[in-house]
Amino acid sequence: xxxxxxxxxxxxxxxxxxxxxxxxxxxxxxxxxxxxxxxxxxxxxxxxxxxxxxxxxxxxxxxxxxxxxxxxxxxxxxxxxxxxxxxxxxxxxxxxxxxxxxxxxxxxxxxxxxxxxxxxxxxxxxxxxxxxxxxxxxxxxxxxxxxxxxxxxxxxxxxxxxxxxxxxxxxxxxxxxxxxxxxxxxxxxxxxxxxxxxxxxxxxxxxxxxxxxxxxxxxxxxxxxxxxxxxxxxx
Amino acid sequence: xxxxxxxxxxxxxxxxxxxxxxxxxxxxxxxxxxxxxxxxxxxxxxxxxxxxxxxxxxxxxxxxxxxxxxxxxxxxxxxxxxxxxxxxxxxxxxxxxxxxxxxxxxxxxxxxxxxxxxxxxxxxxxxxxxxxxxxxxxxxxxxxxxxxxxxxxxxxxxxxxxxxxxxxxxxxxxxxxxxxxxxxxxxxxxxxxxxxxxxxxxxxxxxxxxxxxxxxxxxxxxxxxxxxxxxxxxx
Numbered sequence: 001x002x003x004x005x006x007x008x009x010x011x012x013x014x015x016x017x018x019x020x021x022x023x024x025x026x027x028x029x030x031x032x033x034x035x036x037x038x039x040x041x042x043x044x045x046x047x048x049x050x051x052x053x054x055x056x057x058x059x060x061x062x063x064x065x066x067x068x069x070x071x072x073x074x075x076x077x078x079x080x081x082x083x084x085x086x087x088x089x090x091x092x093x094x095x096x097x098x099x100x101x102x103x104x105x106x107x108x109x110x111x112x113x114x115x116x117x118x119x120x121x122x123x124x125x126x127x128x129x130x131x132x133x134x135x136x137x138x139x140x141x142x143x144x145x146x147x148x149x150x151x152x153x154x155x156x157x158x159x160x161x162x163x164x165x166x167x168x169x170x171x172x173x174x175x176x177x178x179x180x181x182x183x184x185x186x187x188x189x190x191x192x193x194x195x196x197x198x199x200x201x202x203x204x205x206x207x208x209x210x211x212x213x214x215x216x217x218x219x220x221x222x223x224x225x226x227x228x229x230x231x232x233x234x235x
Numbered sequence: 236x237x238x239x240x241x242x243x244x245x246x247x248x249x250x251x252x253x254x255x256x257x258x259x260x261x262x263x264x265x266x267x268x269x270x271x272x273x274x275x276x277x278x279x280x281x282x283x284x285x286x287x288x289x290x291x292x293x294x295x296x297x298x299x300x301x302x303x304x305x306x307x308x309x310x311x312x313x314x315x316x317x318x319x320x321x322x323x324x325x326x327x328x329x330x331x332x333x334x335x336x337x338x339x340x341x342x343x344x345x346x347x348x349x350x351x352x353x354x355x356x357x358x359x360x361x362x363x364x365x366x367x368x369x370x371x372x373x374x375x376x377x378x379x380x381x382x383x384x385x386x387x388x389x390x391x392x393x394x395x396x397x398x399x400x401x402x403x404x405x406x407x408x409x410x411x412x413x414x415x416x417x418x419x420x421x422x423x424x425x426x427x428x429x430x431x432x433x434x435x436x437x438x439x440x441x442x443x444x445x446x447x448x449x450x451x452x453x454x455x456x457x458x459x460x461x462x463x464x465x466x467x468x469x470x
């Protein structure tokens with residue numbers, strides 16, 4: 001830890017990401033059921049926003065594609081607000097049109113959306129005790145963008161409640177990612193809606209386990225890891 | 236308007252609700268799909284919180300049973316936080332155990348909840364493009380409490396997107412309410428997540444149409460209407 005502290009002290013990092021464009025997604029998506037109801041998830045957006053801040057502090061031009069959150073826009077960042085997964089994919093493609101170096105998918109994107117969104121508020125039928133809501137699969141945003149070579153490097157997240165590492169490795173391969181940041185959202189002390197987080201970062205060959213830290217501190221470590229990976233694996 | 240202003244000026248209202256216990260529900264409910272996903276709605280809770288403030292200012296003891304909101308607890312109010320409709324019904328019954336005069340159901344309660352809530356995060360099956368989510372009907376909280384005589388007076392809300400008055404009258408009868416406050420949530424200038432609101436108040440025999448106003452001002456008018464109704468229809 002002392003060695004790291006000295007190393008950090010003597011390594012000037014300010015603006016070493018200058019000239020890079022990072023696209024970072026954050027927050028939940030909101031999938032409409034009808035004009036008043038929706039399906040969403042407990043993502044606060046804190047991790048993605050912290051990453052956006054950390055990358056911008058080191059000089060990157062950051063586009064933050066954000067689902068509904070209560071967070072203020074970090075300084076010097078271009079924020080694009082979306083609701084649904086389909087809107088998020090569209091906004092990412094628009095952002096990637098002007099060249100992207102790093103794509104970080106920190107948003108908690110709904111795997112499924114409602115197949116037939118009602119244009120009027122659905123009425124409860126008094127004689128029916130059950131109803132079926134038909135869901136269809138949403139586009140897999142990071143896998144789609146990876147296939148389209150929308151950025152040079154792809155960093156995903158795996159929020160899991162069981163077999164965290166195994167699922168994360170599967171995602172890394174299947175979605176064509178360079179790095180995946182895995183965390184266990186079943187733990188109440190870290191993750192969703194919490195200021196603390198602990199993760200494991202995996203590449204095809206390596207594994208990093210930063211200490212449990214505030215999302216702000218952790219984001220700085222993660223930007224470090226991503227930048228180190230870029231330097232060692234030039235594309 | 237001048238006459239009303241003079242009337243308001245000369246009518247001392249402070250503490251005329253003293254000795255009354257009002258139970259007010261507010262905000263959305265959140266129905267779990269699995270540990271990270273949920274179904275909810277766009278209710279901000281502002282109308283219910285404003286009603287709670289307005290009733291407390293006139294001396295009522297107020298229990299505010301609230302779904303997840305970003306609102307501060309109004310002064311001098313007992314707030315009980317819940318997530319699901321089932322939790323809301325339980326909290327209302329607990330509050331009603333110590334005698335309730337007025338029950339105001341301003342929460343936007345999910346009509347349906349997920350039948351089988353997954354204890355682990357659901358995994359997307361790569362070979363399935365559609366999935367069915369089976370929903371079961373939630374208890375109708377205000378109708379249930381009305382049947383149980385949990386309060387003397389019941390005031391409901393009807394947030395509709397079409398045929399607002401007709402639906403509201405149907406609800407009033409079907410749920411055994413004294414008053415129903417109807418609003419058109421398809422209008423973007425009022426209602427959900429907006430500070431302004433315009434409503435129509437219906438009893439079995441009468442109809443009131445307060446002017447479009449801030450939710451704070453409107454809440455004062457509504458408390459007036461409810462109190463006037465109590466005085467004229469003693470139970």
